[in-house]
Amino acid sequence: MSMRKMWVPRILMLGGLTLLAGCGREPRPVEVIQSRGAEGVALLIEREAGTGPYVESTAERFRVVASGEVIKSVRWSANAGVVEPSDERVTWTLPTAGTASLSVTVETESGKTAEGAFQFSVVAAPLASHSAIDTRPDVTGSSCDIAFDSTGKGHVIYTNDTHNSLWYASWDGASWTTEQIDGPGFNNGGVFVVKSQLVVDPVTGTPHVAYSKGTGNITNTTTRVGYATRVNGAWVREEVDSSVVMRFSIALNPAQAQQPVIVFTSNPSAGVKVATRTAANTWSTVTPSTSIHALTSDALFDATGALHFITHQSASGYVSQYLQVLRGSTLESFALKTSTSAPWLATAWGPDSHLLALSNGISEGEWNAIEDITVGTPAASSTRRVSTVDYKYASSALAYGGGKPVVVLRNGTALTLGTTDAQGFWTYTQLGTVEDNSRPSVAIRPTDGVPHVCYQRDGKVTFQ
Missing domain, CATH: 2.120.10.10 (Neuraminidase)
Known part of the structure; x- marks a missing residue:
């Protein structure tokens, strides 16, 4: 999985989470990517109350956190599925099986901004055992x-x-x-x-x-x-x-x-x-x-x-x-x-x-x-x-x-x-x-x- 990153002065960039269910590894619910900015502020994203693969039609909850900063505003978006934002948290009802992207833009009280896009490998809903x-x-x-x-x-x-x-x-x-x-x-x-x-x-x-x-x-x-x-x-x-x-x-x-x-x-x-x-x-x-x-x-x-x-x-x-x-x-x-x-x-x-x-x-x-x-x-x-x-x-x-x-x-x-x-x-x-x-x-x-x-x-x- 890859995520495009663009760095400019005084911009905090939120890093990528590897969420590929088919790779045989349990996805990490939280991964912290350090900022390259001078302030050394880190941002992280958390998957709340969820483990294992990302299954279509499932409602997943995420939270974004800024280390050392107070978040002023957050904007969430996705290329598919249904997004229900609530400040630092978002509920995302996953789309059908395939690759889907969740994006977030953060503005802190100190005037800094950060943005990132995360790619998810969404799998088909499993069938019950016969x-x-x-x-x-x-x-x-x-x-x-x-x-x-x-x-x-x-x-x-x-x-x-x-x-x-x-x-x-x-x-x-x-x-x-x-x-x-x-x-x-x-x-x-x-x-x-x-x-x-x-x-x-x-x-x-x-x-x-x-x-x-x-x-x-x-x-x-x-x-x-x-x-x-x-x-x-x-x-x-x-x-x-x-x-x-x-x-x-x-x-x-x-x-x-x-x-x-x-x-x-x-x-x-x-x-x-x-x-x-x-x-x-x-x-x-x-x-x-x-x-x-x-x-x-x-x-x-x-x-x-x-x-x-x-x-x-x-x-x-x-x-x-x-x-x-x-x-x-x-x-x-x-x-x-x-x-x-x-x-x-x-x-x-x-x-x-x-x-x-x-x-x-x-x-x-x-x-x-x-x-x-x-x-x-x-x-x-x-x-x-x-x-x-x-x-x-x-x-x-x-x-x-x-x-x-x-x-x-x-x-x-x-x-x-x-x-x-x-x-x-x-x-x-x-x-x-x-x-x-x-x-x-x-x-x-x-x-x-x-x-x-x-x-x-x-x-x-x-x-x-």
Whole structure:
């Protein structure tokens, strides 16, 4: 680490602190740099109530001291993060991972001034150690979905692969509680579950689940879409539509009191359908367009109640993708890309109407793994940028928080968490070995900004 210094007569210069967490040494909370001025006055900076690495989103407190001088005024600033000055002290909420700078200018009662800039190596928030969510003997978690509510409570749905059933788990910050949602049962309407997706009301913490279910050969049976929610401590299951379901996604409409809406494709020639829950066990299904499109992404509402999802249309061996925006009964479209494949796209909202869409899997070196779509009104006025994420991966999930995207990528049996640094480059954290052909999920806990993932390890649904 280096810090630029400029010396002039009767100027006291505050020296640099080495705060590089990745160097394997504990950072020193206080370091005194002597002045080269004639008065021999020394200044020092102290880190208060903090040890170890500097972790993003953490509020750190510092104090500046002038040896032999009375401080008259202090000015604090930083190139990133949030600074809350209080005379000689400052609280600095650290920015995202990367290099950040904190500066201070001091004026003493005797009329002397000093200034300095300090470089910090800020590291990503650490993940919790992994633990099995469901420890029973069954194989669980080939697919899972994780979400948090505004209180930081964790919610996960996952498959019991031994019995083709669907389960829910809640986390209070210390332990998991598991409950069955659907699966094979006796005289209770329970059937086999194939796929599922979870959304959570951020305020009430109520989980809402869409899933495909049916009987017969799981690999090729026809399935229909079901819905479940937790009411007064018990799971309520509902039939949504009698049509065959291929792909589906569930979203909550914030403009309609978090009303559940399920978007699904029954078959490509039938187009995309939108089912809205108008009352308990009552669903209204519409087909917004007669065009032959198939759903290929998670659905998301914006704050105004406009529904966003991505579809694909096949022709002559190529697949054309479109962003679809349903505003009331009007469907608007924006063309994305044309390629030979149509992977599922995980979506997340970034700031300022930016919709991020991440391909579930990519071939080696595919350049358009993630779409950054600035949604316009109408949708045809939208713009897009495409970026790489990693050289290749087989399954992925996406979240956004703390001013940056977070992805989890599975390549064979290796699982990686990816975030961006201050320059926008991806940084990768290896999470260890997972089951091949499994699907992970990622979400950011709003109370501390830490990303968490669920995945399958050693045949168990696992949380980290």
